[in-house]
Amino acid sequence: MKSAVIVFPGSNCNRDLQVALRDVSGQEPAMIWHRETALPEGLDLIAVPGGFSYGDYLRSGAMAARSPVMRAVKDAAHKGVSVLGICNGFQILTEAGMLPGALMRNANLSFVCRDVDLKVENSQSAFTSRYEAGEEIVIPVAHHDGNYTADEETLDRLEGEGRVAFRYNCAVNGSKRNIAGILNEAGNVLGMMPHPERMIERAHGRTDGRRLFEGLLEALG
Amino acid sequence: MKVRVFVTLKNGVLDPQGKAIHHALEGLGFSGVNDVRQGKVIELDVADSVSDADIEGMCTKLLANTVIENFRIERLAA
Numbered sequence: 001m002k003s004a005v006i007v008f009p010g011s012n013c014n015r016d017l018q019v020a021l022r023d024v025s026g027q028e029p030a031m032i033w034h035r036e037t038a039l040p041e042g043l044d045l046i047a048v049p050g051g052f053s054y055g056d057y058l059r060s061g062a063m064a065a066r067s068p069v070m071r072a073v074k075d076a077a078h079k080g081v082s083v084l085g086i087c088n089g090f091q092i093l094t095e096a097g098m099l100p101g102a103l104m105r106n107a108n109l110s111f112v113c114r115d116v117d118l119k120v121e122n123s124q125s126a127f128t129s130r131y132e133a134g135e136e137i138v139i140p141v142a143h144h145d146g147n148y149t150a151d152e153e154t155l156d157r158l159e160g161e162g163r164v165a166f167r168y169n170c171a172v173n174g175s176k177r178n179i180a181g182i183l184n185e186a187g188n189v190l191g192m193m194p195h196p197e198r199m200i201e202r203a204h205g206r207t208d209g210r211r212l213f214e215g216l217l218e219a220l221g
Numbered sequence: 222m223k224v225r226v227f228v229t230l231k232n233g234v235l236d237p238q239g240k241a242i243h244h245a246l247e248g249l250g251f252s253g254v255n256d257v258r259q260g261k262v263i264e265l266d267v268a269d270s271v272s273d274a275d276i277e278g279m280c281t282k283l284l285a286n287t288v289i290e291n292f293r294i295e296r297l298a299a
Binding site for chain 2: 094
């Protein structure tokens with residue numbers, strides 16, 4: 001699995017993702033600075049990390065979504081390359097129009113930083129194939145703007161098409177229908193607020209996030 | 222030329238920050254406030270050659286997230 005991690009000024013989970021991808025796949029991911037306009041040839045996976053890209057000025061992820069490198073990421077996604085956006089990465093993918101909806105300020109206005117119970121809703125994607133549908137897992141969240149919103153029609157379509165990948169077991173941030181992660185129509189782009197890269201080895205307490213990367217390795221080679 | 226862009230949340234989109242401001246106003250003893258919605262004002266100084274369509278493009282492409290926000294453009298006399 002040939003992977004790349006996009007690095008924006010203000011990203012702070014890029015190294016965690018790098019370690020997770022290296023550890024699981026045995027291959028060193030390419031670290032791609034935001035000013036790059038082209039990505040390495042033959043990528044299987046692009047990871048957009050958490051953090052506070054460009055200081056999250058204007059709106060979370062708004063600036064990063066319009067950066068040069070994101071044009072290349074969009075093109076790659078259209079060609080079928082898998083794209084994983086975590087936390088700020090999820091915000092960037094919605095701002096870039098690669099996923100529907102938007103992530104607003106948490107309903108209770110507090111930054112939420114803790115382990116949360118998630119339900120795996122769809123185990124058919126490359127990202128979730130190592131989980132059972134309906135399985136409950138624990139993955140940490142750390143965000144201020146994770147309150148997923150979209151109009152009812154979009155939410156119904158996401159549910160109907162099996163594009164809700166993960167759901168919080170209880171209200172965490174005010175997200176509509178407790179949505180924690182969604183897939184694009186083609187199924188090759190996943191955005192999620194929780195951080196699977198922070199739960200990949202025993203020293204992290206649990207390894208529930210590791211299977212996401214193992215599933216990707218299995219699907220993408 | 223100065224241009225002001227007002228960015229506001231669409232009707233029906235919950236505004237947790239507006240709610241918090243509302244509570245704070247009530248806490249200060251101001252009564253009769255029915256609702257509070259928070260938005261942004263962005264001031265641009267643009268060349269006279271910049272058209273309305275250009276400014277609208279700036280709004281839809283960056284200044285507002287039209288999934289959740291509306292915008293209104295106001296040109297100010299120089």
